[in-house]
Amino acid sequence: MRPTGSTETPDSVRALFASIARRYDLANHLLSGGLDFLWRRRAAAILRPWTPRAILDVATGSGDLALTLRGRFPGARIVGADFCYPMLWRARAKGLTELVTADALRLPFADEAFDAVTVAFGLRNMNSWPLALREMRRVLKSAGHLLILDFSIPPFPWRGPYRLYLHHCLPWLAGLLTGERTAYRYLADSIERFPSGGAMVRLIEENGFEAATCEPLTTGIVSLYTGRRK
Secondary structure, X not given: XXXXXXXXXXXXXXXXXXXXXXXXXXXXXXXXXXXXXXXXXXXXXXXXXXXXXXXXXXXXXXXXXXXXXXXXXXXXXXXXXXXXXXXXHXXXXXXXXXXXXXXXXXXXOOOOOEEEEEEEOOHHHOOOHHHHHHHHHHHEEEEEEEEEEEEOOOOOOOHXXXXXXXXXXXXXHHHHHHOOHHHHHHHHXXXXXXXXXXXXXXXXXXXXXXXEEEEEEHHHOEEEEEEEEO
């Protein structure tokens, strides 16, 4: 049976992110070699032809994707939602104002409230990926768009070196930066379990979307997925 959600409980995931919130951004920028900025810019570029006027950024965390979208769509309403308040506090400190403490499986928004829903490095941590996708579909307008940015396992010949970095180098480096090495062991395990490529495209289409696409970035260590609400 294929996995359908995070192996951790929502409370443990919330506690994990609360423990690294203070140095979350620093760790992301350093451990990705600054590539995370390029990934978010690419995500924003994909949204541009859709001209969304209302965007919901689910699992917004410290708000980096929402900030990138605000810069690209200055006239749009951009709402950030996350269930970890310490992460939202970091987002608010950066100047984001419309932030909501919310569980992605029970979003406190009306049906068809948004033109686009985005989630960057967050779907992987949710208790049920199908339920989360269906909830994102619920709050999208007819023919609205979904964008998912998340880690993936690259193909040969990058797979071996990446797994070495992911399971051995990254937890050690992250432990030095955040003092929470265990949190980044969870990160590595969650990436291994998370569907990528064709498997993620199928998951998206099985849960209320059509014309799903996958765009690998940086040799496939990260992938961008899109789908249109049926």
